[in-house]
Each structure stands twice: as C-alpha cells, then as structure tokens.
Amino acid sequence: MDLLEYQGKQLLARHGIPVPNGKAATTSDEAVAAADEIGYPCAIKAQVQIGGRGKLGGIKIAATQAQAREHAEAILGMDIRGLTVHELWIEGASSIASEYYASIVFDRSAKAPLVMLSTRGGMDIEQVAEETPEAIASLHVDPLVGFQPFHGRRLAYEAGVDRDVARQIGAFLSALYGTFVEEEAMLVEVNPLVVTPEREVVALDAKVTLDDNALYRHPDNAELRDLSAEDPQERMAKERHLTYVKLDGDIGILGNGAGLVMSTLDVVDQHGGKPANFLDAGGGAKAEAITAAVEVILSDPKVKAVLFNIFGGITRCDEVARGLIEAFDQIKPTVPFVVRLDGTNGAEGRELLKAAALPNVHAVDTMNEAAALVVELAK
Amino acid sequence: MSVIVDRETRLCVSGITGREGTFHALNNRSYGTAVVSGVTPGKGGQKVEGIPVLDTFREAVAASGANTAMIFVPPAFAADSILEAADAGITTIIAITEGIPAHDELRVYTELKRTPGVRLIGPNCPGVLSPGKANVGIIPASFFREGNVGVVSRSGTLTYQVGNELAGRGFGNSSIVGIGGDPVPGSSFVDIIALFEADPETELIVMSGEIGGQGEEEAAEYIEAQVSKPVVAYIAGFTAPPGKTMGHAGAIVSGTHGTAAAKAAALEQHGVRVGRTPTDVADIVVEILGG
Numbered sequence: 001m002d003l004l005e006y007q008g009k010q011l012l013a014r015h016g017i018p019v020p021n022g023k024a025a026t027t028s029d030e031a032v033a034a035a036d037e038i039g040y041p042c043a044i045k046a047q048v049q050i051g052g053r054g055k056l057g058g059i060k061i062a063a064t065q066a067q068a069r070e071h072a073e074a075i076l077g078m079d080i081r082g083l084t085v086h087e088l089w090i091e092g093a094s095s096i097a098s099e100y101y102a103s104i105v106f107d108r109s110a111k112a113p114l115v116m117l118s119t120r121g122g123m124d125i126e127q128v129a130e131e132t133p134e135a136i137a138s139l140h141v142d143p144l145v146g147f148q149p150f151h152g153r154r155l156a157y158e159a160g161v162d163r164d165v166a167r168q169i170g171a172f173l174s175a176l177y178g179t180f181v182e183e184e185a186m187l188v189e190v191n192p193l194v195v196t197p198e199r200e201v202v203a204l205d206a207k208v209t210l211d212d213n214a215l216y217r218h219p220d221n222a223e224l225r226d227l228s229a230e231d232p233q234e235r236m237a238k239e240r241h242l243t244y245v246k247l248d249g250d251i252g253i254l255g256n257g258a259g260l261v262m263s264t265l266d267v268v269d270q271h272g273g274k275p276a277n278f279l280d281a282g283g284g285a286k287a288e289a290i291t292a293a294v295e296v297i298l299s300d301p302k303v304k305a306v307l308f309n310i311f312g313g314i315t316r317c318d319e320v321a322r323g324l325i326e327a328f329d330q331i332k333p334t335v336p337f338v339v340r341l342d343g344t345n346g347a348e349g350r351e352l353l354k355a356a357a358l359p360n361v362h363a364v365d366t367m368n369e370a371a372a373l374v375v376e377l378a379k
Numbered sequence: 380m381s382v383i384v385d386r387e388t389r390l391c392v393s394g395i396t397g398r399e400g401t402f403h404a405l406n407n408r409s410y411g412t413a414v415v416s417g418v419t420p421g422k423g424g425q426k427v428e429g430i431p432v433l434d435t436f437r438e439a440v441a442a443s444g445a446n447t448a449m450i451f452v453p454p455a456f457a458a459d460s461i462l463e464a465a466d467a468g469i470t471t472i473i474a475i476t477e478g479i480p481a482h483d484e485l486r487v488y489t490e491l492k493r494t495p496g497v498r499l500i501g502p503n504c505p506g507v508l509s510p511g512k513a514n515v516g517i518i519p520a521s522f523f524r525e526g527n528v529g530v531v532s533r534s535g536t537l538t539y540q541v542g543n544e545l546a547g548r549g550f551g552n553s554s555i556v557g558i559g560g561d562p563v564p565g566s567s568f569v570d571i572i573a574l575f576e577a578d579p580e581t582e583l584i585v586m587s588g589e590i591g592g593q594g595e596e597e598a599a600e601y602i603e604a605q606v607s608k609p610v611v612a613y614i615a616g617f618t619a620p621p622g623k624t625m626g627h628a629g630a631i632v633s634g635t636h637g638t639a640a641a642k643a644a645a646l647e648q649h650g651v652r653v654g655r656t657p658t659d660v661a662d663i664v665v666e667i668l669g670g
Contacts, residue, residue: 002622106481108562108629109593111488126634143485184482186562213454213628214480245623258560258626259534259589262615266639267656269618278619280626283517283535311540313505313519343539344519367540368658 001210004047006089007224008206012188015179017172018202022091031072034090035062044071047087048080048228051124056080061093086227094204098162099192101125101136102173104180106187106211112140113180115147115173117155121192135159147177161195168201169193183221184214233277233300240292242279249274251378252297252306252335254290256281256315264309267367273375276303284314290323291330298333305378308339309367310349317341317349325356336360336377340370380580381509381554382529382571383471383500384412384447388513391416391436391445391469393460394452395427403451403475403517404430410514416443418460436467449506449515450474457502458483462490465497473515474501474565481628484563491565499565503627504557505535518555526551528664529575531568532587533560533594533627537615537657541587544661550668553581560589560627568598576606583609583668585660588642590616591629595642603649609667612646612653613660614639 003011009019023034024047035042046058053059058080062068068090078085099121107114116138120128128135137158141147152170161169172193180188189207196202215222237244243258247265251273255261258280265275277300281293297306310320320341327333339361341349353363362377364370390407394400395417405428408414416431416439423434433439436448448464450457450472457476464472479502491497500507506516511525517535522543528550532538535557542555556571558564568586575581584606588595595614602610617639619625621632632638643653654660 106485106562108591109597111485111563113485143482143489181482184480186481211481211628212624213478214482216455217480243626245620245625247618247620255536257534257536258630259532259537259587259615260540262534262589262619262625262630263537263540263613263657265618266615270655275618278623278625311536311543313536313539314517315536342543343522366658368656 001212001215002049002226003208003210003224004049004087004226005045005206006047008208009203011183011208012179012203012206015175015182017175017179018200020091020094020202020204022089025072025088025090026086028069028072028076031088031090032065032069035068036065038090038092040064041093042068043091043093044068044075045089045091046075046078046080046085047089048083048085049226050081050083053080058085083228094194094202095197096194097197098195100161100195101191102176102193103187103189103191104176107140110140112143113177114138114140115151115155115177117159117169117173119159119161121194125191141177147174149174165195165199165201172201183218184211185209186211233296236299237296240296242289242293242296243282244296245278246300247275247277249276250302250304251374252276252300252303254279254281254293254297254306255309256283256285256311260309260311264307264367267371268307268375271371271375273371273378276300281315285319287319287323287326290320291327294324294327294333295331298331298335303335305335305374306337307370307374308337309370310341310343312341312343312345316345317343318345318352321349321352325352325358328358336362338362338364338370338374338377340364340367380578381512382574382578383498383507383554383556384509384513384515386512388447388515389413389415389443389445390447390449390515391418391439391443392449392451393418393464394450395419395430395432396422396425397451400451401427407514410520412513412515415445436463436469440467440469445469447471447515448473450476450502452476454478454480458487461487461499465491465494470496470498472497472499473506474499475504475506475516477503479503479561481562484561488563488565500556501559501565503561504559505538507554507556509554510552516557518557522546523555524551527553527580527582528585529553529578529581530555530585530587531571531575532557533589534587534615537587540657541585541613541660544657545664548661548665550664553578560629562592562629568594569601572598572602572606572610576608581608583611583664585611585664587613589614589627589630590619590625590639591631591637593637596645599645599649599651602651610651611660611663611667612651613657614642614653
C-alpha cells in the first residue's frame with residue numbers, strides 16, 4: 001500500500017522524525033483555516049501519488065490568506081496525470097540551506113534492507129545513480145542485527161553531508177530504519193531531506209510503501225485511504241475479497257492463480273486484444289466468489305467481452321460453471337463470454353455449461369483459442 | 380531420481396488439524412507420501428486419520444523420524460513454525476502458507492541461511508511433486524507422470540498449465556517445484572536449477588517466471604555459466620502495469636525494475652529459449668527432446 005505524503009509524514013513523526021507542522025484539508029475552507037493556523041507563508045500541496053507534482057502545478061506557496069484560498073481552489077479537483085486531487089496538505093514553508101536524499105528499500109535481491117543517503121536531494125535518485133553514482137552512499141543492514149549507530153556515521157561521512165549535521169543525519173537514518181521495521185514498510189524515502197539555516201534536519205517529503213501482508217498487525221495503517229487512487233471496481237472487488245487490478249482495455253478477464261491470470265492477459269494482448277482487468281478468483285474458488293467476480297468485471301462499462309480461463313487444481317471447474325450460471329441468472333449479462341475450463345472436474349463443468357445453454361457463452365478447449373475468440377468478439 | 384521429495388521423505392505437517400491441513404495431508408498420503416506426523420500446539424496426543432499429532436516439532440522428530448515439514452498454518456504463525464521446524468533438525472521445509480509479512484520472511488531467510496543443511500521451499504507456493512514418488516503440497520498430481528523434465532515455477536496454476544501441455548505431448552516430470560510468489564522465497568530459481576542439473580533423471584529444465592525481483596535475471600547468468608542441460612523458460616506479466624501487485628505479493632514492477640520484457644531479454648541473452656505462451660514452451664521442449 002502506497003501512502004500519501006502527509007500520511008507518510010505522520011508515520012515518520014510518530015517515530016521521532018522532524019517534519020514540518022501541517023494539516024490535511026479536503027475543501028478550500030478547510031485549507032484556509034489550516035493555513036491561518038499554521039501561519040504564512042505556507043505550502044499548499046496536492047496529495048496524489050505522483051512524482052513531480054510540483055512541476056505540474058500541484059504545489060504552491062501562499063503568502064496571504066487570499067492566496068491560500070486561490071491556490072486551494074485551483075489545486076482541489078485538478079487532474080495530475082490521470083489522478084484527481086481530493087486532498088491537500090498545508091504546511092509551514094521551510095527555509096532550506098541544503099537538500100539531501102535518504103531512503104530505505106526492501107532489497108529483494110540482496111534479501112536485506114538497503115539504506116541510501118545522498119547530498120543530491122530534490123532530484124530523482126535513479127537519475128543521480130546513473131549520472132553520479134559516487135554521490136550516493138549506501139549499505140545493507142543485517143535484518144537480525146538492525147541499524148547500528150556506526151551505520152549512520154559511515155553513511156553521513158561517505159555521503160559528505162555538512163560536518164556540523166553529521167550526527168543529526170545519523171540519528172535521522174536510525175529513526176528512519178525504526179519506521180521501516182516497526183511499520184513493516186517496503187520503502188521509506190525522504191526526498192528532500194532538508195537542513196534549515198537554523199541547522200535543523202527535517203523531512204520535507206515522504207514516500208512510504210507498506211507491506212499489505214503485514215497490515216493485519218497495524219490496524220491504524222490499514223485504515224489509511226487514498227481517495228484519488230481509488231477506483232470504483234477496485235473498491236468493489238476489495239469488499240468482496242477478490243484480487244482485482246483495473247487495466248484500461250475492454251476485455252474482462254477471470255482466471256485462477258496469479259501466474260495463469262498474468263499469462264492470460266499476455267496471450268490476449270498477443271492476439272491484439274486489450275485486457276480490462278486482472279482478476280484472480282484464487283485457489284478453491286466457490287460458486288459465490290465466481291458470481292461476485294462477474295459482477296465486478298461487468299461493473300466496468302468499458303467491458304465488451306469476457307474471458308474465463310480456468311485450469312482447475314484445487315479449484316473445481318464444476319464450481320466455476322455453477323458460479324457463472326448463477327451470475328447469468330442474477331445479472332443477465334449482455335456481453336459475450338468465452339469460457340475455457342480444464343483440469344479438475346473439467347468435463348463436469350463443461351457439461352453443466354452445455355446443459356444450461358447460456359446466451360452468448362462460447363466454450364473452447366485451449367487458452368490460445370479462447371484468447372483468439374474473445375478478441376474477435378470484442379471488436 | 381528426483382529432487383527435494385522422494386521415497387525417503389518422512390513428512391510432518393504443521394497445522395495438520397486445520398481443515399486445509401487435514402485435507403492436503405491426507406491427499407499427500409494417498410499419493411504415497413510417508414506422512415509420519417503432524418504438529419499442532421495444544422493438540423498433542425490426537426490423531427488425524429491415524430497420523431499422530433504432537434505439540435512441538437522436537438517431539439514430532441523424536442517420535443516419527445520426520446525429515447521434511449510442510450507448513451500449513453495461518454500467516455501470523457508461519458514464520459515461527461518454519462523456525463521451529465529448523466530448530467528441531469528438519470532439513471526440508473515446504474511452506475504453503477500465503478500472506479506471510481515480508482519482514483518475517485526476511486528474518487526467517489537470514490536465520491536459515493546461517494543454519495547449514497536446511498532448505499526452505501516457498502512460502503506462498505504449491506509445494507513439490509516428484510511423480511510416482513512423493514507429493515508434498517497442493518499440486519494436483521493427476522496431471523503429471525514420471526519423466527525427464529524438471530519444472531520450477533513461481534506460480535501454481537501456471538505450472539499445471541505448462542505441465543498439462545507437456546503431458547499432452549507425452550512428457551513426464553522428474554520433479555515439479557513451486558518456489559512461490561513472495562518477495563523473499565526461501566529457494567531461488569538458481570537453487571532449484573542447480574538440483575536439477577545434478578539430478579541424473581532430469582534431461583531438460585522448464586522454468587516459469589513472472590514479473591518482480593531479479594530471480595530470473597540471476598538464473599539467466601547462472602544457467603549460462605553452470606548448467607549443461609537445456610533450459611526452456613516462460614515469463615508471465617508482459618502486460619502488467621508498473622506499481623500494481625498482480626496477485627502474488629512478489630509480482631510487482633517497481634518503476635522500470637522487474638519487467639517481463641527485461642527478464643525474457645536477460646534469459647535470451649544468456650542462451651535460454653523463452654516461450655511466448657505456455658503452448659509455445661511445450662513446442663520448444665518437443666523440438667529439443669524430440670516428440
């Protein structure tokens with residue numbers, strides 16, 4: 001789960017990391033009240049998970065109340081690369097002496113957290129890594145030992161931060177590591193990490209990705225929402241405990257098992273089709289889950305045809321067939337369905353579908369044939 | 380021959396008294412796997428269809444001579460159960476559980492790396508099947524028969540799809556190994572490919588990968604440098620958008636990292652043939668081994 005900037009900052013603050021004083025707002029009135037409370041000048045920041053929102057007009061500085069209102073009205077509802085701004089974060093404008101970069105990444109290859117520090121803050125770190133790799137100090141931390149004070153010193157001196165703040169930067173990284181481990185994050189990134197003229201070290205931005213599998217241990221984090229990123233189909237699927245990802249094509253896809261569904265999307269694409277979604281009905285899906293899945297897929301108005309690709313292992317094809325028959329009974333779909341049932345109880349499933357004689361449902365034997373037909377039907 | 384599980388396997392099932400644990404333990408037993416015990420804390424002394432249940436892995440090893448563990452407990456208890464099995468001297472641990480927190484997996488991985496001789500398969504995997512010998516996990520064995528193709532995969536159903544296509548062309552398998560779809564798999568493609576390379580029965584290796592991580596790229600380099608047997612690969616997720624988790628916790632393109640295109644290119648660069656579809660993979664196998 002990706003957090004919005006202000007959600008990430010609130011998380012960092014709970015672990016003792018200094019962040020600018022700020023408030024969230026969803027209306028311009030709230031934004032003005034927040035700005036009045038925080039004082040001027042203040043920054044009005046769009047809360048969307050898109051890098052470079054400042055350049056796209058999503059961050060403005062307000063010197064007066066009138067400006068705060070003007071900027072809040074302009075930014076709320078703004079479209080930033082396809083995401084609508086529903087929330088603002090208003091915070092005191094910071095004076096900046098130096099801009100650094102700090103992050104901790106869950107490094108899957110090395111199987112250890114990777115801590116990075118650079119004095120080239122404010123820039124895209126991948127660009128820094130490419131152009132001036134020597135400007136990034138980094139090290140892996142043994143997860144059973146944890147971040148030690150020397151790690152902080154090593155990074156601070158290797159990166160070449162201003163000597164007078166080296167100790168503070170070390171402490172900052174230590175607190176960042178605490179956040180990473182205790183909140184069970186996959187990424188915590190602070191860019192820029194600023195040093196103020198008063199020599200304070202402050203997190204001016206925050207990018208945090210949490211591990212979805214660990215949210216059960218963090219009920220407060222599980223409740224954080226991002227209104228701008230929520231898609232109606234994805235929300236509906238979540239409520240029904242289905243694994244669904246919205247895509248931008250017109251062919252609805254349902255399969256069992258993440259690998260097979262990804263493969264199905266690829267094969268449809270190879271046949272010239274555009275998948276509307278990824279939907280994994282999961283192992284051992286029962287008829288009700290299939291019915292619910294059909295509802296979610298068809299709630300996307302772009303869907304012109306649907307492909308079921310099932311290779312039954314734990315999942316039984318007769319259960320899938322029953323679910324589809326039930327869905328036709330309840331929803332009465334008008335778009336064509338192509339259904340491929342193979343594996344456990346495949347014959348029974350195909351027999352059930354044949355007997356039900358559902359309108360506009362085509363049974364095929366192989367994945368390739370299924371993809372070819374559904375692409376044709378969606379034209 | 381085969382890898383990881385065989386007729387020497389003596390299986391202890393953690394979570395054997397749960398609904399799924401019972402179902403699959405009995406399923407594995409009816410395939411011919413020696414299911415010698417189960418562990419459920421607090422339920423020691425019970426039996427599941429004749430299989431003795433113990434409170435701890437240490438008791439289970441002492442009482443039943445178990446050498447392999449299958450982990451079927453819910454995610455919150457799985458890391459603990461894996462470490463307990465290793466502590467009791469179990470050397471092969473196959474973790475089926477899906478949804479284990481990534482930081483737990485990291486700690487388990489780091490600890491097990493320091494425990495010589497212990498192999499973890501999974502988590503979030505369908506298990507290991509050596510046709511005709513033993514089945515540990517949830518792979519539907521009826522689709523596979525004995526043969527000379529070793530299969531290693533991050534995904535369950537996709538493995539069944541590929542295996543079924545191979546069976547349709549008359550090929551069987553030495554072993555089918557699901558390494559799982561999580562960010563920190565206990566065993567990598569490289570680990571399993573090395574076992575197949577050393578296994579005299581395996582003549583060809585099929586690896587089925589997907590988006591996320593660097594496991595396929597690492598395998599590509601390893602295969603070129605260390606593997607004499609032909610390897611045919613498949614990669615799923617060419618159409619996956621960046622930043623979205625595609626079902627498996629580990630299946631995510633982060634920025635420009637972990638794309639299917641990069642993985643397929645790396646494999647081909649190192650001389651591994653990559654099938655465009657599961658059917659294509661089977662066709663290539665026929666081409667190499669003869670139909």
